[in-house]
Amino acid sequence: MFLTGAAEKKILRIACFDFPSSFNPVYATSETAQAVMNKIYQSLFYFDHQGEIRPELVAAFSLDEERLEISLTLKKGARFADGSVLNSRDIVATVALLKNPLFEYPYLTDLDFLQKIEAIDPQNLRLKLKGRFASWKNYLTFKILNAAEIQSLDPEKFRRHVPMGSGPFRLARLDEPGGFELWANPFWAQGGLFAKVRYSILRDSRQAPLKLLNDEIDAVEIQSDDAKTFLHLPKWQKHFRLLKYMKFGFTYLVFNLRNSKINRNVQRIFYNRLLATRFLDDFLQGTGEKVFSPFLYLSAEKRPQPFSTIALSASRKLKILTNSESVVRKQLVLFLCEEMKAFRIELQPVFVEYQTFLKYLKQGNFDLAVSAFLLDMDWNMKDILSSPGYFNYAGFSEPKMDALLEEGLREMDPERRRLIYGRAHALWLESLPLIPLFNLNYYMGISRAIKVPKDRFNVIGSSGDFFYNLQDWQLRPFF
Numbered sequence: 001m002f003l004t005g006a007a008e009k010k011i012l013r014i015a016c017f018d019f020p021s022s023f024n025p026v027y028a029t030s031e032t033a034q035a036v037m038n039k040i041y042q043s044l045f046y047f048d049h050q051g052e053i054r055p056e057l058v059a060a061f062s063l064d065e066e067r068l069e070i071s072l073t074l075k076k077g078a079r080f081a082d083g084s085v086l087n088s089r090d091i092v093a094t095v096a097l098l099k100n101p102l103f104e105y106p107y108l109t110d111l112d113f114l115q116k117i118e119a120i121d122p123q124n125l126r127l128k129l130k131g132r133f134a135s136w137k138n139y140l141t142f143k144i145l146n147a148a149e150i151q152s153l154d155p156e157k158f159r160r161h162v163p164m165g166s167g168p169f170r171l172a173r174l175d176e177p178g179g180f181e182l183w184a185n186p187f188w189a190q191g192g193l194f195a196k197v198r199y200s201i202l203r204d205s206r207q208a209p210l211k212l213l214n215d216e217i218d219a220v221e222i223q224s225d226d227a228k229t230f231l232h233l234p235k236w237q238k239h240f241r242l243l244k245y246m247k248f249g250f251t252y253l254v255f256n257l258r259n260s261k262i263n264r265n266v267q268r269i270f271y272n273r274l275l276a277t278r279f280l281d282d283f284l285q286g287t288g289e290k291v292f293s294p295f296l297y298l299s300a301e302k303r304p305q306p307f308s309t310i311a312l313s314a315s316r317k318l319k320i321l322t323n324s325e326s327v328v329r330k331q332l333v334l335f336l337c338e339e340m341k342a343f344r345i346e347l348q349p350v351f352v353e354y355q356t357f358l359k360y361l362k363q364g365n366f367d368l369a370v371s372a373f374l375l376d377m378d379w380n381m382k383d384i385l386s387s388p389g390y391f392n393y394a395g396f397s398e399p400k401m402d403a404l405l406e407e408g409l410r411e412m413d414p415e416r417r418r419l420i421y422g423r424a425h426a427l428w429l430e431s432l433p434l435i436p437l438f439n440l441n442y443y444m445g446i447s448r449a450i451k452v453p454k455d456r457f458n459v460i461g462s463s464g465d466f467f468y469n470l471q472d473w474q475l476r477p478f479f
């Protein structure tokens with residue numbers, strides 16, 4: 001239960017499964033790190049609880065007639081943790097740092113669309129684009145830093161530095177590897193319910209429901225097997241509730257198109273078995289939803305039809321790679337190994353730890369692989385399906401697809417844009433460099449001492465987290 005002393009009564013205790021590798025928002029790329037950054041820093045825009053892009057620091061914006069110049073007006077009242085006012089100069093300085101290759105911002109290419117940014121006055125900015133870019137707001141979700149603080153830091157010092165933020169909390173205590181603590185930013189204009197957020201690290205996910213049951217924590221992600229157990233244990237239900245949510249992305253099967261043993265017929269055999277039958281439904285057993293299109297917003301309306309295929313005349317032996325730390329992916333691979341024997345496809349599973357898995361994917365050291373994306377909430381799949389895409393592990397190269405993906409990014413009208421990605425879906429279906437499989441359900445265990453807000457987060461993208469709107473969560477009265 002929450003402590004009742006005046007100094008301690010507003011502590012929220014969250015557990016997670018990994019210690020962030022960095023508390024600098026420029027390099028905080030893991031889900032846990034991103035979630036912490038969302039409480040310390042603010043962005044120009046963010047994705048709300050329904051996955052819609054919304055202004056965070058922006059009060060108003062407008063585009064010129066050519067859609068190549070954007071005017072932004074900042075909200076008043078935002079202050080950094082030292083009390084200094086956040087203004088347009090901070091935005092310009094942040095962008096300059098992110099675009100400087102010496103600082104090695106992991107998502108540097110996300111800012112390629114931006115030709116120039118300039119401060120008009122403390123509250124107003126002007127952005128000039130290289131060309132029309134439909135997703136411009138999605139790529140203005142990076143965290144804003146204090147210009148005066150970062151201007152004298154060289155790249156090496158900056159990497160080790162934890163900059164100030166303008167969000168509701170500030171990093172106050174580190175106890176690696178056990179946990180860390182955030183304290184309220186005294187200059188946060190909107191006020192807030194919690195004085196502190198205390199994070200603890202659980203090395204074993206099976207501890208999560210027991211920590212909730214013993215009132216040692218107030219919130220933690222619950223694994224799917226424990227979520228099933230929850231439905232049959234009244235004692236668990238008495239102490240905490242389960243809230244289901246989704247992550248915007250999907251698990252997928254990717255083919256190494258450089259491999260001569262993989263051809264269109266083999267790809268279609270897999271497609272038919274995975275998407276045109278009940279195989280995935282039986283595998284998931286309600287733990288997730290099938291995904292029928294790599295362009296996720298189109299998925300529900302693109303129901304699969306089986307392809308005509310030719311039975312293989314001889315056995316085809318293929319290695320299938322996945323991350324050994326993902327129980328779901330390992331189980332899927334093992335199921336698939338048995339399932340594809342009927343089609344004379346012998347799959348040899350290769351399970352490796354995560355960093356090795358990523359290295360093998362980039363090197364093309366696989367025949368097939370099961371991986372997953374956590375995506376920006378948009379149709380844009382350029383990183384994955386374009387010829388030079390960073391995550392194009394298949395080695396897929398199709399000029400028509402490259403052209404469609406570019407056209408989709410330039411089209412500013414939502415309905416016309418939808419039609420473009422419908423054509424891209426059809427082209428993907430012809431080529432099948434990868435097959436989207438499913439989007440899993442995720443569960444957050446929440447103490448009964450907390451009153452859950454109505455507008456909690458239901459969909460989380462690559463820059464979001466379940467507690468993004470932490471200030472809307474409430475404590476129930478003590479008895």
